[in-house]
Amino acid sequence: xxxxxxxxxxxxxxxxxxxxxxxxxxxxxxxxxxxxxxxxxxxxxxxxxxxxxxxxxxxxxxxxxxxxxxxxxxxxxxxxxxxxxxxxxxxxxxxxxxxxxxxxxxxxx
Amino acid sequence: xxxxxxxxxxxxxxxxxxxxxxxxxxxxxxxxxxxxxxxxxxxxxxxxxxxxxxxxxxxxxxxxxxxxxxxxxxxxx
Numbered sequence: 193x194x195x196x197x198x199x200x201x202x203x204x205x206x207x208x209x210x211x212x213x214x215x216x217x218x219x220x221x222x223x224x225x226x227x228x229x230x231x232x233x234x235x236x237x238x239x240x241x242x243x244x245x246x247x248x249x250x251x252x253x254x255x256x257x258x259x260x261x262x263x264x265x266x267x268x269x270x271x272x273x274x275x276x277x278x279x280x281x282x283x284x285x286x287x288x289x290x291x292x293x294x295x296x297x298x299x300x301x
Numbered sequence: 302x303x304x305x306x307x308x309x310x311x312x313x314x315x316x317x318x319x320x321x322x323x324x325x326x327x328x329x330x331x332x333x334x335x336x337x338x339x340x341x342x343x344x345x346x347x348x349x350x351x352x353x354x355x356x357x358x359x360x361x362x363x364x365x366x367x368x369x370x371x372x373x374x375x376x377x378x
Contacts, residue, residue, distance in 0.1 A: 224369075255364070259353060260349075260352075260353070260356070261356050261361070261363040261364035261365075262363060262364045272349060273349070274348060274349050274352065275352070277352070277371055277372050277373065278348045278349065278352065281348065281373065282348075
């Protein structure tokens with residue numbers, strides 16, 4: 193368990209924007225993950241994804257790590273932002289863009 | 302495994318007593334719901350914390366029996 197935690201620490205700490213999701217950015221395997229990717233694409237930020245379907249330890253571990261029962265989960269600069277509902281609400285309110293600007297996240301190239 | 306809407310509502314109300322809860326069965330299949338939870342007790346709390354309190358009220362069902370729940374937490378005007 194603590195090994196999983198260390199791996200998640202590295203993923204969250206090593207990427208400005210990281211989305212834990214089902215499937216990949218190109219081939220999401222769940223509607224909620226697909227929506228999360230669409231929002232990040234639309235905002236034009238560079239982001240890393242972690243496919244939890246490929247890794248059972250991360251799949252359970254990220255839920256414990258964030259105290260959050262579902263995937264997708266978004267982290268920005270090491271901070272847990274939320275799942276797809278919160279991402280959608282924040283996006284619609286312009287708050288997600290604002291957060292990414294404040295955190296000076298790199299744009300997608 | 303489907304879960305009846307009134308059971309979801311009851312669980313949320315038990316966990317957050319002042320909450321007003323509106324449940325919509327999005328697909329009519331007892332498996333894909335939207336819940337709007339309106340509570341004064343959310344005031345001043347970050348969204349993540351508000352959602353965590355609803356998930357706590359659902360006692361581990363979220364992501365298990367309760368597969369798809371679109372959640373909105375709202376502070377009353």
